[in-house]
Amino acid sequence: KQEVTQIPAALSVPEGENLVLNCSFTDSAIYNLQWFRQDPGKGLTSLLLIQSSQREQTSGRLNASLDKSSGRSTLYIAASQPGDSATYLCAATRRGGSEKLVFGKGTKLTVNP
Amino acid sequence: NAGVMQNPRHLVRRRGQEARLRCSPMKGHSHVYWYRQLPEEGLKFMVYLQKENIIDESGMPKERFSAEFPKEGPSILRIQQVVRGDSAAYFCASSPRQETQYFGPGTRLLVL
Secondary structure, eight states: OOOEEEEOSEEEEETTOOEEEEEEESOSOEEEEEEEEEOTTSOEEEEEEEETTOSEEEETTEEEEEETTTTEEEEEEOSOOGGGOEEEEEEEEETTSOOOOEEOOOEEEEEEO | OOOOEEEOSEEEEOTTOOEEEEEEOOTTOOEEEEEEEOTTSOEEEEEEEETTEEEEOTTSOSSSEEEEOOSSSOEEEEEOSOOGGGOEEEEEEEESSSSOOEEOOOEEEEEO
16 A cells, blocks of 8 residues: 655745755555655645656756655755745555555645745 | 536535535546545545446445446436434545546535
């Protein structure tokens, strides 16, 4: 059974700082790993998707990496801004599974101006 | 191309009533997923459907909950005889095929 863990549960940083959010998963037979952003009271916005054959994906100031052997993914945010404040969720799908996403509980990020 | 649409956005029901949540996937997407987010909890998978078929309902409670995705029209998540523990945000997602899942804004159900 896949379990996804995100550490830390909450993070507060000053504006401009580079930061890393961590995600670990127990079953390395993943099909892909996806990072989302959730704003309070809102839905989820997909940020990056990494296929199991890939090591990383980049979009603007965001870079996500995947290491299946260690069961870890990281989301790197460069030059953080107050608008980056949100909860960041990672989720994995299992190879050969039904494509359902298994989510971590998220990291609540606050970027202070 | 409109995103995933869910309605209603907010739903209030009294214990014992029925709740119907609707989800219209993005155009061209034939895969629909429902997830539930309980207060202070992560999102949990409930059910995965393709047109007219339930593919995986392993996350769905055995009683009172049902889902459908008819050939025409939106996907429906139905909760019969709601209880307070059903209060949560229910999210629908769609995808074309084993790719990025696109989420709707969610329906927030409150059971009084």
